[in-house]
Amino acid sequence: MTVTEVPPEGLTISAAAELSGLSVDTVRYYEKEGLSLHQPGRSASGQRRYTEADVRWLGTLVMLRRTGMPIRDVRRFVDLYRVDGSEPQRLAILEAHRERVLDELSEVQTHLDAINRKIDYYKDMVNR
Amino acid sequence: MTVTEVPPEGLTISAAAELSGLSVDTVRYYEKEGLSLHQPGRSASGQRRYTEADVRWLGTLVMLRRTGMPIRDVRRFVDLYRVDGSEPQRLAILEAHRERVLDELSEVQTHLDAINRKIDYYKDMVNR
DNA sequence: ATTTGACCTGGAGTGCGCTCCAGGGTTCAT
DNA sequence: ATGAACCCTGGAGCGCACTCCAGGTCAAAT
16 A cells, blocks of 8 residues: 655656556546545546545545445545645544444444354354 | 234334334335245235234344345345255355445444544544 | 314436546557 | 456346335224
8 A cells, every 4th residue: 555656757647546456447536526625636638647646545545445434424524635734623533533443343243143153053063 | 123013914014114223115015026034924905914024034134234235135145044054155145245245344443543534634634 | 964184106306426438638568 | 468356437237124005905993
């Protein structure tokens, strides 16, 4: 996930996508949805060029999305980055999100326990 | 989740839904999708009536769904219940599913760690 | 007796998050 | 210099898992 070497002219969208674990289409989709912190730079011919910071931001988006934050909420979070002094609100969003993630994890863990019990039951039954 | 008292004529769909944590529409939808182990009984006038075992099965569906098993895969699992001696296959499905759930949990956990670091960072910045 | 509310079916509609496509320009290795 | 592989935009399409609706039957309370 750490960028080893970013050429001064910036990374192509496919390189940025690969580094962040997204598809090229998804990177463009996130931009369309207003999830980019800033518009990426463009080459002379109009192709997107990503900096290391851009790629780190994509990593933040992945972190939020993969923990189940809806795109609508990610957008609210991103929007705060454009507001000076909004750090307390950003913190509040992250803390609220963490609570939801923890709740979700514990619910899944409970169901996983049930799955394990079912597996044990079948193991017993299958091995005589 | 344990059924305290089931009248001999069986539970209505709304009672079964409430006990299993599903909506009435979802209970009917699951049935349509072939996820019921057996068709529920019907009252004289054609309304569904659920036994305690039916409600437990709905709980199994909730367990699989809430841990991320797609409906298509749940159906495959249910179908095996109609095949005698399919216990080893059912076990295999559950074990494979458990692996996916564990992978998912650990990925979410990794992202959660990153969220926590970000929270700490903001806490530092916000409290002077 | 009638109103309220739960239930029925078949099918349409919804929200989400991508994913793909057409039709076009660009870059680059051979 | 030509073909393969990439990039662009705008918009359509898709898979999933519900959720809702119309139009009707039925049960029970007032």
